[in-house]
Amino acid sequence: MKVTLDESLCEAHGECVLAAPEVFDLDDDSDVAVLLDDSPPEDQRENVVMAARLCPVAAITVED
Amino acid sequence: MTIDAGTRPELGLLDVETYANGNPDTYGLPLDTYQWYRDNEPCSWQEFDDPALIDALWIVSRNEDIWTIDRDTETFATDRGYVNFWKVTPVDPTMGGSPAMLSMSGQDHKRNRGVISRGFTPKVVRRLEQKFRDYAIMVVDRAIEKGTFNFVDEIAHAMPMEALGDVLGVPPEDRAKFFHWVDQFAAPFDTRITPSFDDVMIAIGELMVYATELAEKRKVEPGEDVMSQIVKASADETLSEEEMMGNVALLASGAAESTRTALSHGMHELMRNPEQLAWLRERATDVPDTVAQEFVRIASPFTHLVRTATRDVEMHGKTIREGDRVAMLFASGNFDERAIENPRAFDLSRSPNMHVSFGRGPHTCLGKHVAALEIKILLEELMQRTRSIEPAGDIDYVRDAYSRGVYSLPVTVKPA
Incomplete structure (x- = not known):
């Protein structure tokens, strides 16, 4: 599973952090979310797919 | 009661009477009417005969369609006038108001949201947590002393007022008058709250004057709050005075009224669902995140928001023309069985919860994360500090088809 976060779209809405806290984070002083793991283990798939679905600006894509 | 598929319901989707006299058994919402429209006319042209309201618009009632419209801001624009089905709102620059995030698009929206969201970062929210808990304890203890009281005024109003004051940077001594102005324009059709439409305009004017005074104050005494972020934004992202005023009005009505509404409807359902109340009491020291989301779903604090089509679009066999107004009926989308399992049940453990109350x-x-935190902390203190909470009279709704405010919810509490 390959996860990408488009930082030019991200507005730090934070939905991804709630859906997949092991894969995404929000830095205190950054205007965009942080992708902690761009190849997360398979057991994170459900959370990551939900994060992508919930992102209000469609900044997350999941491949494979 | 179910409505026959062949018969269009007599009442429209946004009739004031429907909400003013809402049925408490169905969250005060016309759930059967919503269902009829979702099943038979999910994109429905509705006309209004009231000088204060839009003449006509499309109403979209299915959950999935609301997601689609809300995400496609190219096709369904926010910056062509109308925020909801009222003709006048303080944040609509095409009708004499000031521009705010909700009535902007593209780079302007990104610039405004970028600056204002600095007042909502995880660090800021974490710092607010202890203050929110202090407010919750104060509000709950004061109410317990009264014994029997209107939950809306004593608890649901007091908590967001203090929280919004901190987030926005309104000093404690100004919060009561600030909230009074917000109430006036948040419920312009309920004469118990707003005697006449002149009062609405006066309140908007006073709020705008106050906002400019507050901006000056935060230039001298900056903090981490939203107003301080606005006045210290760098030159390339700075907000105009008009934008500052519009956003203050937007945040005030968004933060204050909606959280009060969610808390009030949620409390009402807790008292009607003893098994849910018991479930919550068992988790009183760390209320799960799902609770606030279910409060927000069943409350549907704003029934809808309006967008404008920028081109002709087909939807469910209807043609939405360029320039037509389109309402996303959140209150219906929140009870759409296509997206929400067993939607008429009040289920505090619901997960996932694909509601559309926040857009x-x-x-x-x-403010969705701040609102969720306020609800969580308030419930933790309320559950731990009381032994029982019971109804002391019937719920009474605000007379409005946009805002789902509760006018009164009499309760009796006993201390733990």
């Missing part, structure tokens, strides 16, 4: 696109509620 689901680029204009999604900026």
Whole structure:
């Protein structure tokens, strides 16, 4: 599973952090979310797919 | 009661009477009417015969369609006038108001949201947590002393007022008058709250004057709050005075009224569902995140928001023409069985909860994490400090088809 976060779209809405806290984070002083793991283990798939679905600006894509 | 598929319901989707006299058994919402429209006319042209309201618009009632419209801001624009089905709102620059995030698009929206969201970062929210808990304890203890009281005024109003004051940077001594102005324009059709439309305009004017005074104050005494972020934004992202005023009005009505509404409807359902109340009491020291989301779903604090089509679009066999107004009926989308399992049940453990109360696109509620935190902390203190909470009279709704405010919810509490 390959996860990408488009930082030019991200507005730090934070939905991804709630859906997949092991894969995404929000830095205190950054205007965009942080992708902690761009190849997360398979057991994170459900959370990551939900994060992508919930992102209000469609900044997350999941491949494979 | 179910409505026959062949018969269009007599009442429209946004009739004031429907909400003013809402049925408490169905969250005060016309759930059967919503269902009829979702099943038979999910994109429905509705006309209004009231000089204060839009003449006509499309109403979209299915959950999935609301997601689609909210995310496609190219096709369904926010910056062509109308925020809801009222003709006048303080944040609509095409009708004499000031521009705010909700009535902007593209780079202007990104610039405004970028600056204002600095007042909502995880660090800021974490710092607010202890203050929110202090407010919750104060509010709950004061109410317990009264014994029997209107939950809306004593608890649901007091908590967001203090929280918004901190987030926005309104000093404690100004919060009561600030909230009074917000109430006036948040419920312009309920004469118990707003005697006449002149009062609405006066309140908007006073709020705008106050906002400019507050901006000056924060230039001298900056903090981490939203107003301080606005006045210290760098030259390339700075907000105009008009934008500052519009956003203050937007945040005030968004933060204050909606959280009060969610708490009030949620409390009402807790008292009607003893098994849910018991479930919550068992988790009183760490209320799960799902609770606030279910409060927000069943409350549907704003029934809808309006967008404008920028081109002709087909939807469910209807043609939405360029320039037509389109309402996303959140209150219906929140009870759509296509997206929400067993939607008429009040289920505090519901997960996932695909409700649309905060919106689901680029204009999604900026305060949604703060609101969820307020609800969680308030419930933790309320559950731990009381032994029982019972109804002391019937619920009474605000007379409005946009805002789902509760006018009164009499309760009796006993201390733990």
